[in-house]
Amino acid sequence: MLTYVRRRVLLAVPTVVLTSMVVFLMLFLIPGDPASIYIGEQTASPERLAQIRHVMGLDRPMYVQYADFAWHALHGDLGRSLQTSRPVAVEIATRFPNTLELAIAAMVIAVVLGFGLGLVSALHRSTAVDTLSMVVALFGVSVPVFWLALLLIMLFSLRLGWLPATSEPGLRGLVLPAVSLALLSAATLARLMRSSMLEVLRLDYLTTARAKGLRGAIVVFRHALPNAVIPVITAMGLQFGGLLSGAVLTETIFARPGLGKLVVDSIQNKDLPTVQGVILVLALIYVAMNLLVDLSYAFIDPRIRFE
Amino acid sequence: MTMRTGRSEEEPRRCDMPARMSRRSFVRAAAAGLAMGFGGVAGTSGRARAAGAQGGELFYGLTNKFDTLDPNITTFSDVARMAYHIFDPLVWESKAGTFVPGLAERWEVNADATQYTFHLRRDVKFHDGTAFTAEAVKFTFDRIVDPSLKSQSAFSAIGPYDSSTVVDPYTVVVKFKDPYAPFLSSVAQSLLAPVSPDAVKKYGKDFGTHPVGTGPFKFDSYTTDSAVRMVRNPDYRWAPSIFKTRGPAYLDAITYRIIPESSTRLAALKSGEVQIMQDVPTQEYQNVQRDPNLQLLQGLMTGSGWTMMINVTKPPTDDVRVRQALQWGIDKTAMIKAVWQGVFKPASSILTASTFGYDPATRNVYRYDPKQAGAVLDEAGWKMGSGGVRQKGGQDLALELYYRADNSDFTAMATFLQSMYAQIGIKINLHGLSQGGYFSAVRVGQHNLQFWWEPDTDPDVVRILLYSKNADGGTNRNRYKNAEMDKLIDQAAATTDLAKRKQLYSQIQMKTLRESVMIGYADPLNLFAYQKNRLDGVVLDWSATNVFFHGASLKKG
């Protein structure tokens, strides 16, 4: 098990390194000069522009800039944002909890709703309950998160005034963003859960179990569910990445200071150190999520072993 | 120009005031009185503070997240708005051209405006307990011109700064390389407000999240992109005479909450999450006016409003007749109705109507007249083609309009103008770009047209727009170089006789219009709103840019 984890972590290294190189290269291709963006529409003499470029370290060749970044990153120093001069680590650290909070809240909602809906649907196959659940789920996968967010704001913030539409700290401010972000994942999980469950329920050993007189609930929860849940968990791992994608939009609409917003702004500003830092963090999360998903198989299904 | 150029890439929102603030123009004479003095616009001033209303925490709806709380570095007008409460300027500009003591009790200027002597108050302490002295002033000014600080707005405001000399602990002499009459106006801004040298040394590059000044409020906390909180400075005794109190503020604390989305900001005001907000969206203007609980605070922006810069070097806009057709071909009232819901005022010049030197005669130069527009285009050889686009020598009359796609004001204006000018047979090609792409394009003059927006307190703002030295990749994206214009601008800035000065600016405006170098579309209004039953004693400054809470108080509501 430990060997497996170690191997997986080692395999992730090239992914992370490659990602950071690709990001660096692509950001270089973005038109514009960070110093010139920093100056914006202010008057600046060419000399002053050159000075600022120098202070930002942009007058060095690209590979030197990358090597410098990589060297410092290896030592845990992500550098300072070109635009705010704050340490990138601080920029990320102050926003990461917000994004994590949002993603986890959304994931919890998605899992509860998705598993519940999928399970109910599968157990009441071909009934009105099933149809209704699946129609809801179908809507869920078809409504764009940004529109849903707008509708929720219109209804709950502007009309009813129940919930804040902004990044108010605390639970109240989390409800609308988390719900809008969760819907797509919930619906996807519900659909998967249903089909996976139906498939498992058809299997022989369950028929046997039922024939042996085991009660329905036991059959479902002790035998069927663990098996049905495996593909769903794989999907959850992927969903988490999707949640981060969705966070870009949700954070923008609800003005939540999070990584999503930070990275969108930084891409526009050509703020290389900040983009690098955020992508690095996201890549690490991705790798960790995948590992966690794989390991969870063993937890759920003891037959799976990692050598 | 003073657009949000950077970090504030909130979702494209309509009609929020652009966030970047103006650099001070290079040479500026102390401007003459115009607009109203402090409190004049505010509606609720004068009244004595209601009994028992002291204290409480004020919540303010701010629009933009920002780069830093360091007033010497920031480029965001929102930071300047907050910084007036954490820092004090050396002097205050109570109305255009009139100055009252701030941290400096009195001051002298030498004859050619190259040397300023400030005599400082002796009872002032920074929030960290260190004494405010001439050293701090010198430290602050030297800091601003240090390239490693990457200061922008303050760097412009300090102009041709040479050096500061500490004469004694409470006297400092500031020298300039060239005459710099506008300096008083500059030090009246929070941009040049003295910072605590000890705190700067202590926090280094992180001073921007640990600002330490002398103001009526001490910085308390900053939640990234979300809120800035400041608490009352109980030792404050040096408020300027323009406020109701010279002593500590009544409010216990102020929290500026960053709420970029304008409709949400307004919802927060209505529900009482904040008691005052800036940048009331024009869509909601009428609703706010009708709301019995809300009070609008408004004033016409000073400087140059929403304008179009026309590249006079790139065909076909190198032809003055094409440029003039753009003036006759625009129905500004319709534009304002479509883009700003009719709230802003049609512009007639490159200066807004509330700016000193604005010439009302500019209203008679052009008016909406598509026939006239067609006539000059015909005369210039651009004949109406079959597809509704004018042609000459087989070429379409097509103009390239560059703008930043992340700003919804730009997008709306571009959308409108494209249809508007199509009616007189001019095709506008829209290039909505990210800011990097935009700057790379317009700095080298790939555009025929691009928007501009430039708040300022002095008509010398025309230097930014029209001066030849700013033409090559600078802020004069008209790429307009005209010796006569340069001379007029220099003369106007060096003239102290107000009538004469006004007349020079009139000539500048008329010349700009005649040659149609720029088009003024709209004079924007700065719009604030607050809960009138809760908040008292708010003061809006004469340029309708900043609201001050030095003497404000909350009522039980």
Place this chain on the structure above:
Amino acid sequence: MTATRPARRPRGLWHDAAARLLQNRGAAAGGLVFVLIVAVAAAAPRLAPGNPIGLNVSESLEPPGAHHWLGTDQFGRDILSRIIYGARVSVAMGFVAVAISVAGGSILGLLSGYYGGNVDMTIMRVVDVMLAFPGILLALVIIAVLGPNLGSAMVAVGISGMPVFIRVVRGSALAVRELQYVEAARVAGCGDVRIIYRHVLPNVLAPVIVLVTLGIPGAIISGAALSFLGLGIRPPTPDWGAMLSEGRSFMSTAWWLSTFPGLAIVTIVLAINLFGDGLRDALDPRLKL
């Protein structure tokens, strides 16, 4: 049926699938709605009651009514007309972006699965990198490089949709490669291209078709999201995502600006999803995509 028709072949996978698909009422309805939307997009100039880009400021912000069924926007443009024209952008976005995903994904997936070894290793690392970016970020970076317009939005959405196709095609190719008849073909001296074309491709077709139908709505939503962020199509071309975004600041004063384009997006996405679900069930109920 004519007498000259050759002897009836055994019913194939496709025939069965089509029959199953037609029996699925949801799928049929979804398909029908989608075809209708495509038809509307194609016939937009005939169908639209007004000019989608013409200014008419005197009629700005009119609520839905007899004159303008879905109201007008701030420029006085008829929203119904803009939605009808906007269908063109959405449909094009869905098809082109997915075509890019399919083309790129199939080629890379086939190479990866069929050749294995270092080729596979390299391509899979690339996929890892692409997946390590949350989808929309990759699109954002690509658009930042190419400039914000419809073309780059399509490319961006297409590229960020590629990894799924690469993985699925690779998986199928990998499986097929080991099959006996492919071995046999190789022993018989068939070239790689021929084997891929004759044996591997047909086998990956079913999952790819299903992926395509499920990918189109995703692409439409991503495209709309990019427009919503101001990075998609340029004005004045009507686009649902951009309309939604423009309507945001009118949420409390003119609800119709953002409501109808949102409904339009949901309708097309829902329709294709319904159809796609049916198609998946019909082609291979065991496909888990």
